[in-house]
Amino acid sequence: MGTQDGTYAAGVPDGAPAAGEPDGGRGRASGPGTLVEPGGAGERAGAEGDFIVLDELEKVFRVRRKVGRLRRERREVRAVDGISCTVARGEMVGYIGPNGAGKSTTVKMLTGILTPSGGRLRVAGIDPSRERTRLARRIGVVFGQRTTLWWDLPLRDSYALVRRIYRIPEARYRANLDRCVQLLDLGSLLEVPVRQLSLGQRMRGDIAAALLHDPDVLYLDEPTIGLDVVSKATVRAFLRDLNAAEGTTVLLTTHDLTDIEQLCKRVMVIDHGRLMYDGALSGLHEVGESERTLVVDLERELPPIEGVVGARTVRVEGPRQWLAFPASASAAPIVSQLAAEYPLADLSVREPDIEDVIARMYTGS
Amino acid sequence: MARPCSESSVLPAETYGARAWSGLRAYGHIVAMWVRSTMAYRTSFLMLAAGAFAGSVLDFVAILIMFSHVRVLGGFSLPEVALLYGTSSTSLGLADLLLGSFDRIGARVRDGTMDTMLVRPVPVLAQVAADKFALRRLGRIAQSVLVLGWGVYAAHVDWSPGRQALLAVTVLAGGAIFGSLFVLGGAFQFWAQDAAEVQNSFTYGGGTLLEYPPTVFAKELVRGATFVVPLAFVNWLPVLRLLGRDDPLGLPGWVDFAGPAVAVLCCALAGLAWRAGLRAYRSTGS
Numbered sequence: 001m002g003t004q005d006g007t008y009a010a011g012v013p014d015g016a017p018a019a020g021e022p023d024g025g026r027g028r029a030s031g032p033g034t035l036v037e038p039g040g041a042g043e044r045a046g047a048e049g050d051f052i053v054l055d056e057l058e059k060v061f062r063v064r065r066k067v068g069r070l071r072r073e074r075r076e077v078r079a080v081d082g083i084s085c086t087v088a089r090g091e092m093v094g095y096i097g098p099n100g101a102g103k104s105t106t107v108k109m110l111t112g113i114l115t116p117s118g119g120r121l122r123v124a125g126i127d128p129s130r131e132r133t134r135l136a137r138r139i140g141v142v143f144g145q146r147t148t149l150w151w152d153l154p155l156r157d158s159y160a161l162v163r164r165i166y167r168i169p170e171a172r173y174r175a176n177l178d179r180c181v182q183l184l185d186l187g188s189l190l191e192v193p194v195r196q197l198s199l200g201q202r203m204r205g206d207i208a209a210a211l212l213h214d215p216d217v218l219y220l221d222e223p224t225i226g227l228d229v230v231s232k233a234t235v236r237a238f239l240r241d242l243n244a245a246e247g248t249t250v251l252l253t254t255h256d257l258t259d260i261e262q263l264c265k266r267v268m269v270i271d272h273g274r275l276m277y278d279g280a281l282s283g284l285h286e287v288g289e290s291e292r293t294l295v296v297d298l299e300r301e302l303p304p305i306e307g308v309v310g311a312r313t314v315r316v317e318g319p320r321q322w323l324a325f326p327a328s329a330s331a332a333p334i335v336s337q338l339a340a341e342y343p344l345a346d347l348s349v350r351e352p353d354i355e356d357v358i359a360r361m362y363t364g365s
Numbered sequence: 366m367a368r369p370c371s372e373s374s375v376l377p378a379e380t381y382g383a384r385a386w387s388g389l390r391a392y393g394h395i396v397a398m399w400v401r402s403t404m405a406y407r408t409s410f411l412m413l414a415a416g417a418f419a420g421s422v423l424d425f426v427a428i429l430i431m432f433s434h435v436r437v438l439g440g441f442s443l444p445e446v447a448l449l450y451g452t453s454s455t456s457l458g459l460a461d462l463l464l465g466s467f468d469r470i471g472a473r474v475r476d477g478t479m480d481t482m483l484v485r486p487v488p489v490l491a492q493v494a495a496d497k498f499a500l501r502r503l504g505r506i507a508q509s510v511l512v513l514g515w516g517v518y519a520a521h522v523d524w525s526p527g528r529q530a531l532l533a534v535t536v537l538a539g540g541a542i543f544g545s546l547f548v549l550g551g552a553f554q555f556w557a558q559d560a561a562e563v564q565n566s567f568t569y570g571g572g573t574l575l576e577y578p579p580t581v582f583a584k585e586l587v588r589g590a591t592f593v594v595p596l597a598f599v600n601w602l603p604v605l606r607l608l609g610r611d612d613p614l615g616l617p618g619w620v621d622f623a624g625p626a627v628a629v630l631c632c633a634l635a636g637l638a639w640r641a642g643l644r645a646y647r648s649t650g651s
Contacts, residue, residue: 111483111484112484113483113647114647115648129647132484141481146477146480148481152405153401153405157398161394164391
């Protein structure tokens, strides 16, 4: 996480984003802006090359809106506006952006649900919208908010249906199920009707259901939304293990920066349908000049804290003070200096919101 | 989770036959899941099935009450009307049982659950057809078959093997025509998500229309139900032939046997409309 090889693309005109290869780049090291030679990677994919290729991908929605009583106005909304990037097999990529940025539209195109309006797209050498059904056997999808499990039936029955629909050989199915049950801690839940599961249990169940047919790529849409701390940790550990052991390529959209921190070496930020940033998370903080906040509760009211190296006091309210410091810096030296010089009652660190980071990317450029 | 498997599990270029087979298989599996889901609430299922039966009995009771005041309706006696009622209602019941959830497409498009169907390796049509499969609809079919049976027994028809075959084919072809109307209506909801009621007026409304003799309706309506929405082929024309009557439009005699051909045509049209609808969804999103 230490390297800062992410390239800031916000200032680049015409949607030609730079492609930073994280940590030395496991995929083909393509220079910024020069991504795909025509007829290139798509055909070779499946080998170690570029597994997912987006080349100037576009999606334009035509929205018709009522204006006045009878007139209708047609307007074009460019939900995805020329995104180019490649993902190597076995990468784990976080895909973040504010609501309505074009995240889910991109994922829908990657899964073949939507047909792109322009540009080129290949997943495992397959054009998703043309060969949706063929692609479906090679991808797993988890829609965070919509379960695909059967509400009134035991969890096990949903998996049996997956086996039949994907025609998974019996031995393979049993091995995969055993593995998921063990790692996701589902053993005691298999005979429980899904309606009785908690949100976290259901999410774990959904993730297992998406992996029984050995997908090469796993798409996760907000996999930890609404989960408690323990469930989040289980899900993250599982995904990390899956990626390491099976080499499954994982693409996840999230609002939780901790997901990215703990899982993804590479993060893509999308806003207004454009790729704003592609690289390591640490680089994103650098670029966005984002700050974490140390909330300090002192034993009594004191004048604003001064002289702490690398931090500045931004707010004081009674005995509570807020200190901002760069997100890429460690909190430890600041805390130890504070503890040495001030009477501390309590401490906590607040992470920056993705929205904040992105907002700063704009104001900074 | 060994890796090489995924390559070999990819099917070769899918033929239409393979697609149809995979669709039917998936349909069967999903239907089985719904039946088992239903059985999780056994009492509720039994009550709903009984309710469906009773509801459709009342439907026929309305006709009985009518006949307590008149002897003939548009020139048709009660057993003859029972024959019309039985054929139309059984056909509609079959289509409703097998493909009854196409009116939910609009809702699925709106709440985004359509997407989960699109990422599975089986035809979407099969998944939608099997969606919310409701065994309780057997209640309606049971009642319809009873009325049909009584009509067959009581109407003065000489049931030669040919006539028996015509009756059976009529019910099946009628089911196919209603079914294609369901699919057609479902496809339309990709464009207009609130159009479920329009579809229902053609299918359920049409079914009620066909329970009565065509002679009681205005000629324009009969014409519409023949040529625009081909409901007349469901039972009016073939049953008039069975009863040895002329149809009010004075069509040539061979059209009485055109039911299966019309059914095939309807299914082809519905299939095309479905493909267009799905394509429209995939290029516009929800």
